[in-house]
Amino acid sequence: MKYIITAFTLALSSLVFTQAVMANNDYKGDYKKSYKKDYTEDYKKAVPPKKAVLPVDLVKADFAVMVLGSSGPVATSNGRAGSSLLIFVEGKPTLVIDTGSGSFKSLALSGATLADAHQFLYTHMHIDHTSDMSAMVKSLFFHRLGAGLLLPPAINFYGPDSDVPAYDSMSAYVDGHYDASIGVERYLHGFAAAFFGGQSPFVPIGHNLPFDVSSNAITDVLYDHTGVSVKSIPVFHGGTPSVAYRVEYKGKSIVWTGDTNSSTDNIIKLAKKADVLIYDTAILDNPTPEFLLMFHTTPTRLGEVAAKAKPKKLVLSHLSATTEANIYSIKKIIKSQGYRGKIIPAEDLQVINVW
Numbered sequence: 001m002k003y004i005i006t007a008f009t010l011a012l013s014s015l016v017f018t019q020a021v022m023a024n025n026d027y028k029g030d031y032k033k034s035y036k037k038d039y040t041e042d043y044k045k046a047v048p049p050k051k052a053v054l055p056v057d058l059v060k061a062d063f064a065v066m067v068l069g070s071s072g073p074v075a076t077s078n079g080r081a082g083s084s085l086l087i088f089v090e091g092k093p094t095l096v097i098d099t100g101s102g103s104f105k106s107l108a109l110s111g112a113t114l115a116d117a118h119q120f121l122y123t124h125m126h127i128d129h130t131s132d133m134s135a136m137v138k139s140l141f142f143h144r145l146g147a148g149l150l151l152p153p154a155i156n157f158y159g160p161d162s163d164v165p166a167y168d169s170m171s172a173y174v175d176g177h178y179d180a181s182i183g184v185e186r187y188l189h190g191f192a193a194a195f196f197g198g199q200s201p202f203v204p205i206g207h208n209l210p211f212d213v214s215s216n217a218i219t220d221v222l223y224d225h226t227g228v229s230v231k232s233i234p235v236f237h238g239g240t241p242s243v244a245y246r247v248e249y250k251g252k253s254i255v256w257t258g259d260t261n262s263s264t265d266n267i268i269k270l271a272k273k274a275d276v277l278i279y280d281t282a283i284l285d286n287p288t289p290e291f292l293l294m295f296h297t298t299p300t301r302l303g304e305v306a307a308k309a310k311p312k313k314l315v316l317s318h319l320s321a322t323t324e325a326n327i328y329s330i331k332k333i334i335k336s337q338g339y340r341g342k343i344i345p346a347e348d349l350q351v352i353n354v355w
């Protein structure tokens with residue numbers, strides 16, 4: 001009887017085993033079949049011809065900006081990503097400014113690649129401006145690989161210095177992520193070495209910019225080989241070390257305020273006669289809670305600054321559910337302060353060509 005039970009158990013387990021192997025083989029067979037199907041004769045059919053116009057196709061001028069994210073830290077059903085901009089020079093994405101939550105997804109939808117964009121600018125170290133940094137960096141690796149390019153000699157990260165315990169300086173932030181010994185994403189060195197050959201060609205460099213808001217000195221951040229220049233100025237954002245940027249190319253200019261309550265006139269100085277001024281529009285004139293007045297610019301103050309700086313176009317970004325719902329009255333308030341240029345509410349994946 002014992003032998004019968006043992007034989008039965010063996011037979012049963014062998015049946016189960018055989019079925020498992022068969023299932024596994026079936027899986028492999030199907031996988032092979034679908035692989036072959038997708039990547040050989042039916043591949044062209046599987047990838048439909050491009051009909052829709054991708055956002056990247058809307059870049060027409062020599063100098064342009066694409067909004068990758070036009071919101072702040074609150075996830076809402078409007079689907080906006082956290083703050084992020086992509087600057088195009090001669091049709092190529094060249095600079096990334098802020099990489100807020102969801103900007104990686106926007107980049108994917110845009111059809112643009114980061115193959116030629118290895119300069120990252122950060123206005124401040126809040127999560128709605130930084131969180132997709134590593135996702136962007138790793139995508140940059142693959143975009144360069146796809147374009148048959150080696151990694152650039154360095155990937156540069158520019159952002160404010162810090163003397164506040166709650167915030168790292170830009171260089172400390174970069175080291176905290178990518179230092180080969182202690183960075184939380186240190187594996188990227190091994191990854192880059194494996195993909196690009198030999199020793200790690202991943203050279204991340206953090207650059208610290210002045211953030212003292214009592215100064216209105218403009219800092220020359222970089223002058224790129226493409227002819228792009230970038231300047232920064234400190235701005236007040238409730239005590240968070242923060243800067244705003246002005247990007248210039250062939251006499252044209254794009255300014256991004258980052259987050260600020262504009263309590264100083266620094267934005268007026270930086271944005272003077274800019275072609276495009278992209279502004280933090282997160283609050284109304286009487287926000288709740290009131291302490292938001294320390295962090296963001298009211299429509300009235302935004303109008304005052306715009307009236308004095310006189311940018312050709314004013315783009316309202318870093319929109320919140322509240323400001324998005326009140327965009328018409330915000331525009332009216334801005335105009336009432338004397339601004340006469342064009343006011344455009346930002347949208348994710350919107351392209352602004354600077355002619």
Ligand SMILES: [Zn+2]
Pocket residue numbers: 072073083126128129259318
């Ligand atoms: Zn923000």
